[in-house]
Amino acid sequence: MTIEKLLEKLLPQVSKPTRYMGNEYNSIKKDKDNIKVHVALAFPDVYEVGMSHLGIKILYHLLNQYPDIYAERVFAPWVDFEGLMRKEGILLFSLESKTAVAEFDFLGFTLQYEMSYTNILNMLELSGIPIFSNERREGHPFVIAGGPCTYNPEPLSDIVDFFVIGEAEEVIVEIMDLYKSFKERGESRQRFLEEVARISGVYVPSLYHVSYNDDGTMKSILPKQADIPRRIQKRLIKDLDNVYYPTNFVVPYMDIVHDRAVLEIFRGCTRGCRFCQAGMIYRPVREKSVVRLEKLAKDIIASTGYGELSLASLSTSDYSKLKQLTEILTDEFRQSRVSLSLPSLRIDAFSLELAKKVQEIKKSGLTFAPEAGTQRLRDVINKGVTAQDLLTSVKDAFSSGWKTVKLYFMIGLPTETYEDIEGIANLAFAVVDVYKKVYGNTRGLKVNVSTSTFVPKPFTPFQWESQITLSEIEERQRLLRSMLRKNKNISYSWHDGKLSFLEAVFSRGDRRLGQVLKIAHDKGCKFDGWNDMFSFEKWMSAFNESGICPEFYAYRKRSKDELCPWDIIDPGIDKKFLLRELEKSQKAEITPDCRIRCHACGVSKLKAGGFCETKNEI
Known part of the structure; x- marks a missing residue:
């Protein structure tokens, strides 16, 4: 029975069958007999999460520009469909041609979140591809990875054949060109790895030897060959106006997490928040011109029919010509009722006039990120905003009709005290008081306070700091709950501290963690970022069996001269x-x-x- 016939039989038995159907508007079909390189672009989460990620969309359309390259998509199957796949002996397949992933030349994963790593192992197993790179042979796909988590590739270094560090639009084409030549010459898998390692921005971990000190810290990470780079410099796109950007985005049949057209307006950030990895690794700031953005926006809406266009960047309000751009786009799309959304607005850059302009068609809630509850701690993290900035902004917003605001904070930041935690609640109360002054009552007001736990990330000033313990996380969350429940207009949500603990372990870990991942996967760990799937007990059992102490990575302050796994x-x-x-x-x-x-x-x-x-x- 063909895979198509099996799917006709099986998909009515699963939730959200459109996750596995493909054939969406603007998806690409090619004749596999006329291609030289077959690439599976994989996102280690379900369809609606992966299809919301801009990077995979760019690479999909970029690679498919070339007649001899066919890029297809593959996502992690949800547990109901996975069960049927295992029962029926179906290997993981691509959306477009329903080809088994094991038959591709490359299987490329996007690494967006450390807690998706077990899904990578599960997808490899479902594909019939060996999990560890040293077990793969001629004919197996090259398993590659890119994305922000590759800035510490070591936890996956025994699993991934090679990593692409930095922005991929140029380097991915260089890799494809090399592979075409390699395929024509009929050379070995090992020879290709040695050649691809010489492309700037490519890290082949099997070509490096890692040694450790007696205390478990890293002693060295050195290339095994003289002509292999000692450090891997990130790839960077210098001219964003002329770099490829798709306009014919695939339009899903089902709702996805971010179900709207996306227009990337610039890359990088100049603010220098000390906890923010993205603000460091994506430097420097490079902007697209208004002329280029206007044309892209028109083409995207024309080819997709979306009713909402999101202006994407790390800090959208820092785009130097944002006022001009938003005026042009709102005027352009007013008649067709296409709304604009501006994520990542900063408190100090919040413009009521701007917010009113872009939400003429559709008004939504506003999100502000003070990050910390006191000015002292905001100065520690270099946030550069004040409580008065927030209160002035919400007053303007309330006066203009907004009734819902979200306040985002972190707990566990370096030097944090309980006074800082209490400051979070006091700031939320102050927002309620502002609303009361505007309207004389609090009817209709919703203040949603959200906290996550600080994770020290590589290549930030806080990479040497430790994370607070689980008991400290829970105690601070309890304190906030007890304070915030006093006001019925305020709701409080928080991120699971156990997830943040494991995120710290894998964001700061070394390649010894590959064995932990394998044991955790064997115990059934997957979709760890989903609350109803996450099992902290299974993870702790995996660490115990491996003999590796997770606290060594999360709770230990590092000396300034210690060699870190990510220093490669x-x-x-x-x-x-x-x-x-x-x-x-x-x-x-x-x-x-x-x-x-x-x-x-x-x-x-x-x-x-x-x-x-x-x-x-x-």
Whole structure:
């Protein structure tokens, strides 16, 4: 029975069968007999999560521009369909041609979140591909990975054949060209790995030897061959106006997490929040021109029919021509009723006039991220906003008709005290008081307070810091719950501290964690980011069986001269800069936006233009 016939039989038995159907509007079909390279672009979560990710959309349409390359999509099957696949002996397959993933040349994973790692192992097993790279033979796909989690690739280094570090639009084409040549010459799998390792931005972990000190810290990570780079420098797109960007996005049949058209307006961030990995690794800021964005926006809406367009970046309100762009786009789409959304607005950059302009068609709630409850702690993390900034912004919003706001904070930040936790509640109460002053009552008001737990991330000034313990997380969450429940207009949600603990382990871990992942997978761990699937007990059992202590990675402060697993990667940020920022955080000193003054972070050596064209020494 063909896979298509099996699906006709099985899909009525599962929830959300459209996850597995394919054939969506703007999806791409090619004749497999006329291609040279077959690529499976994999996202280690369900369809509606993966289809919301911009990176996989860009690569899908970019690669399919080439007649001799066929890129297809594959997502993690939900547990109901996985059960049927195992029962019927169905191997994991692609959406477009329903080809078994094991038959592809490349299986490329997007690494967006550490708690999706067990899904990678599960997808490999469902594909019939060996989990560990040293067990793969000629004919197996090359398992590759890209995305923000690759800035510490070590926990997956025994599983992934090679990593692509940084922005992939140019390097992925170089890899494909090399593979075509390799395939024509009929050379070995090992020979290809040795050649691809010489492409800038590519890390082949099997070509490096790792050694450890007696205390468990890393001693060295060194190339096994003289012509292999000692550090892997990230790839960077210098000219965003001329880089490929798709307009014919695939339009899903089902609702997805972010079900709207996406227009990326710039990359990078100049703010320098000390907890934020994205703000460091995506430097420098590079903007697209208004002319380019206007054309892209028109083409995207024309080819997809979406009724909402999201202007995407790390901090949308920092786009230098945002007012001009939003005026052009709202005027352009007013008649067709296409609304604009502006995620990532900062409190201090919030413009009531701007918010009113972009929400003329559709008004939604507003989200603000003070991050910390007191000014002292906001200065520690270099957030650069004040309580008054927030209160002024919400007053303007309430006066203009908004009745729902979300406040996002972190707990467990370095130097945090219980006074800082109480400050979160006091700030929420102050927002309620502002609403009361505007309307004379609190009818209709909803203040949604959300907290996550701080995770020290590689290539941030806090990479040397420790995470607070699980008992401390729970105690701080209890304190906030008890304070916030006093006001009926305030609701409180929080991120599971056990998930944050494991996220810290894998974001800071080394390649010894590959064995832990395998044991956890064997115990049934998957979809760990989903509350109803996550089993902390299974994870702790996996660590016990492996003889590896997770607290070693999450709770240990690191010395400034310790070799970190991620030091094999060069993100363009100097360690000296990160150490200066760490020292300033300990004094609660602010570092101004680097659009105002260069702080010599090191990224100017990449010669990427943007806001780093002129370097002013500190």
